[in-house]
Amino acid sequence: MSETSVVRPVHRRSPAAILGRGASWAGFGAVYLFLYAPLVAITVFAFNDSTIQALPWAGFTTRWFEAIPKDRLLISALVFSFTVAIAAVAIASLLGTWFAFALHERTGRVARAARGLMVVPVVVPGMVLGLSLAITFRSLGLTPGYATVVLGHLVFDVPVVTLLVLSRLQRLDPSQAQAAMDLGAGPWRTRILVVLPQVRTAILAAALLTFTLSFDEVIVTFFLVGAQQTLPIFIWSQTRFGFTPEINAVVTIIGLVSMVLIVVATRVITRDIEPDNYDRPDGGGA
Amino acid sequence: MSFVAVLAWVAVLVVAPNMLLLFYSVLTNRSGRATTQLTLDNYVSVVTSDVTPLLLGRTLVTAVAAAALATVIAYPAALFALRNLGRHRTLAVLLMVVPLWISYLVRVYAWKIILGDSGVINSTLAAVGLTDEPLSFLLYSRFAVLITLTYVSIPFVFVTSYTALERIPPSLLEAAEDSGASPFRVVRHVIWPLSRQSAAIGFSLALLIAVGDYLTPSLVGGLRGTMYGSLVVSQFGIANNWPLGAALSVVLMVVVGALLLAVARLTRTEGHLE
Numbered sequence: 040m041s042e043t044s045v046v047r048p049v050h051r052r053s054p055a056a057i058l059g060r061g062a063s064w065a066g067f068g069a070v071y072l073f074l075y076a077p078l079v080a081i082t083v084f085a086f087n088d089s090t091i092q093a094l095p096w097a098g099f100t101t102r103w104f105e106a107i108p109k110d111r112l113l114i115s116a117l118v119f120s121f122t123v124a125i126a127a128v129a130i131a132s133l134l135g136t137w138f139a140f141a142l143h144e145r146t147g148r149v150a151r152a153a154r155g156l157m158v159v160p161v162v163v164p165g166m167v168l169g170l171s172l173a174i175t176f177r178s179l180g181l182t183p184g185y186a187t188v189v190l191g192h193l194v195f196d197v198p199v200v201t202l203l204v205l206s207r208l209q210r211l212d213p214s215q216a217q218a219a220m221d222l223g224a225g226p227w228r229t230r231i232l233v234v235l236p237q238v239r240t241a242i243l244a245a246a247l248l249t250f251t252l253s254f255d256e257v258i259v260t261f262f263l264v265g266a267q268q269t270l271p272i273f274i275w276s277q278t279r280f281g282f283t284p285e286i287n288a289v290v291t292i293i294g295l296v297s298m299v300l301i302v303v304a305t306r307v308i309t310r311d312i313e314p315d316n317y318d319r320p321d322g323g324g325a
Numbered sequence: 326m327s328f329v330a331v332l333a334w335v336a337v338l339v340v341a342p343n344m345l346l347l348f349y350s351v352l353t354n355r356s357g358r359a360t361t362q363l364t365l366d367n368y369v370s371v372v373t374s375d376v377t378p379l380l381l382g383r384t385l386v387t388a389v390a391a392a393a394l395a396t397v398i399a400y401p402a403a404l405f406a407l408r409n410l411g412r413h414r415t416l417a418v419l420l421m422v423v424p425l426w427i428s429y430l431v432r433v434y435a436w437k438i439i440l441g442d443s444g445v446i447n448s449t450l451a452a453v454g455l456t457d458e459p460l461s462f463l464l465y466s467r468f469a470v471l472i473t474l475t476y477v478s479i480p481f482v483f484v485t486s487y488t489a490l491e492r493i494p495p496s497l498l499e500a501a502e503d504s505g506a507s508p509f510r511v512v513r514h515v516i517w518p519l520s521r522q523s524a525a526i527g528f529s530l531a532l533l534i535a536v537g538d539y540l541t542p543s544l545v546g547g548l549r550g551t552m553y554g555s556l557v558v559s560q561f562g563i564a565n566n567w568p569l570g571a572a573l574s575v576v577l578m579v580v581v582g583a584l585l586l587a588v589a590r591l592t593r594t595e596g597h598l599e
Contacts, residue, residue, distance in 0.1 A: 164537025
């Protein structure tokens with residue numbers, strides 16, 4: 040982009056500058072190397088023929104992958120995690136969107152305070168949130184289990200959905216909703232038939248994000264689970280003894296599946312946005 | 326009606342839990358049950374304990390260091406991606422967040438594989454002949470905690486910085502360059518002032534993650550890397566002293582809140598782009 044303007048200072052092409060550029064590229068690459076080294080390590084050791092995850096390399100095996108279906112504790116934890124995440128995403132999408140509409144249509148100090156307070160659980164350190172929720176649920180007489188875990192996740196999932204949808208609502212052109220109202224549509228018909236389709240990509244993106252948040256959550260969940268463990272809690276309980284590469288195998292599979300899902304979802308979302316051009320990309324500002 | 330639902334949500338699931346946490350922190354613990362005898366003993370024991378203030382200090386230092394390190398790495402990387410990668414830069418952002426989809430616990434555990442005595446680094450060093458004995462400071466140390474927390478924080482700082490940098494109009498940079506500013510001065514006087522608030526948000530996110538994480542210290546920190554979070558968790562678990570756990574939580578919230586407020590103050594920029 041900077042190449043378009045007229046006069047470039049000469050010092051940009053000096054040997055020192057070229058060296059500097061090389062160093063910057065190397066540094067930039069190093070960041071990604073740092074980021075992906077652990078992922079590579081996990082994947083590689085999923086195929087290592089030893090229970091000890093250390094070098095030297097003990098030979099190639101697929102036995103860790105074959106062991107997964109036979110591990111009943113692991114499978115039940117995986118299934119439980121899915122049921123938690125699916126329920127949390129479904130409820131959070133509904134409630135979060137509803138709350139976003141409510142906050143969008145209401146201005147003033149109370150609304151602003153409510154929005155601010157709602158986000159508190161997202162930014163509070165995990166174990167503080169976990170302990171405060173454990174105390175609350177105990178005071179309400181709820182036994183730790185499925186309901187408490189889902190409810191606990193909703194506390195940070197709902198504001199994420201609300202914030203994402205709300206920021207999209209605020210960038211919408213209000214004239215479409217106004218036109219619908221002028222043509223006689225009631226407020227709910229307008230919300231559902233006119234406004235909702237315009238924010239569906241935001242809801243989809245929020246659903247994806249909250250799914251990963253819920254599926255992977257350990258710190259808060261630790262305070263809320265009963266006897267049935269979620270997958271991350273199961274992994275956590277295994278790490279005490281140094282878990283087997285079976286966990287690497289599971290994580291490798293989940294990682295691959297979620298990457299495919301991300302690519303598909305990104306495609307869907309971008310395709311969805313382009314033809315209709317719902318959003319004004321500049322946000323209206325100059 | 327909708328707005329009432331929002332208020333009810335906030336009251337029941339945000340305000341009430343925090344009030345209850347405050348309330349629990351002044352209760353008396355009797356063999357695992359919280360009894361409604363009000364006391365400040367929990368706070369007294371937090372402050373006068375030999376371990377707690379030390380752990381709090383260590384946790385804050387480690388968390389600030391990790392967040393700072395992550396910012397020093399991720400902010401320039403975001404700037405570099407934006408200015409040098411052309412239309413591939415969205416790919417750079419995507420690749421930055423992909424690791425977040427891999428189990429947090431397992432990513433942390435992977436550092437054990439990398440840093441351990443017979444881990445990737447030590448084995449490589451030995452094979453090359455650079456070391457005779459494994460470098461034992463790599464794992465089960467504050468170094469390991471620092472590295473791992475920096476690692477998990479980088480994507481957050483990168484994304485917040487990137488979105489802010491992306492919004493700076495190129496015309497401002499060209500104006501600065503055409504007026505003879507060196508690349509360094511452009512960054513120092515134009516880019517940084519317009520993006521430091523977002524970098525600070527990334528820094529704060531990283532700080533919150535680091536402060537609240539008890540998994541990383543107990544996985545890679547060993548005894549010397551123990552952090553404040555483990556203390557809170559043990560009050561919920563083994564020690565079974567919820568009131569003390571609540572007091573520890575309140576103290577942490579106050580300290581971290583003050584710290585974040587200071588960060589926000591220091592990086593405030595007058596005026597906005599919009």
